Amino acid sequence: MSNVLKVEWTIIPQIPPQPWLDCNGCSAPRPFECSGKARLNANGKKLDAWLIYGCPACSKTWNRPIFERRNIGDIDAKTLQALQGNDPTWISVQAFDLVALRRKTQRIDEFDDVEVRKVVLSVTPVWSLVEINMVVPMLASIRVDKLIASEFGLSRNRVRSLWAASAIRSNTDRGNILRRRVTHGLRLVLDVADPSDQPSIEMAACGR
Structure with a gap:
């Protein structure tokens, strides 16, 4: 499963x-x-x-x-x-x-103001990973670290710490991905180690 x-x-x-x-x-x-x-x-x-x-x-x-x-x-x-x-x-x-x-x-x-429209692709009763697939139809100036920080209510320092610990990963090996613009096709994976964090993370990820 x-x-x-x-x-x-x-x-x-x-x-x-x-x-x-x-x-x-x-x-x-x-x-x-x-x-x-x-x-x-x-x-x-x-x-x-x-x-x-x-x-x-x-x-x-x-x-x-x-x-x-x-x-x-x-x-x-x-x-x-x-x-x-x-x-x-x-x-x-x-x-x-x-x-x-x-x-x-x-x-x-350039301006990094964005609207984020969220759709659930699949969900299981028990999960520990969140996979975020980015669709960017027009050039967006917002950086990856700022987007993740704002959507999950984290500081950018916290996002960078999670990245350094491989708790956030991407489908690209380009360096400094957190400092780059969000681009079409980017996929991020968040490892949610603490089950008590899942409700708030699910709400933020799904836009509920």
């Missing part, structure tokens, strides 16, 4: 990265906020698409190119529909694209 409580955590970042740009209205560099809206422009059979950002100090806008002078036939139907309808999920994926933002500026403010 398995002695593992398996859960899935979907990590949803809440605040998109904010690129610092020279603001014409402020005559100074400012962090620009994503408006959550896209702009689509047609020029014959060519399309341009931008993600709209704004300066919170003076409301000047900046259009970040998504694509330019693209043949309409080369754009898949889902992307075109998302742009035409300002689909919030599709736009969020673009807003969290750090690679695209870094083509425009190297100074970017």
Whole structure:
């Protein structure tokens, strides 16, 4: 019989990265906020698409190119529909694209605010291990140690101590995993040695 409580955590970042740009209205560099809206422009059979950002100090806008002078036939139907309808999920994926933002500026403010959606995959009456499978649909800036600490009500020093004692393990051998971003496909295993800790840990792991 398995002695593992398996859960899935979907990590949803809440605040998109904010690129610092020279603001014409402020005559100074400012962090620009994503408006959550896209702009689509047609020029014959060519399309341009931008993600709209704004300066919170003076409301000047900046259009970040998504694509330019693209043949309409080369754009898949889902992307075109998302742009035409300002689909919030599709736009969020673009807003969290750090690679695209870094083509425009190297100074970017990131935020580690996340929503954690928890689903129980399997549970047995008796268990001593908790397996957490991470689903990260968009780039999240939160570190592994902070996520575990906040969700289980632990200090980050305590998380690091548990890691050093192999009471927390991962499916990757990359160094300093606790200091890295939470990524899609990451799996963590918590060894719960004291049965008296199980009720509170189960509640935190399952979101009950």
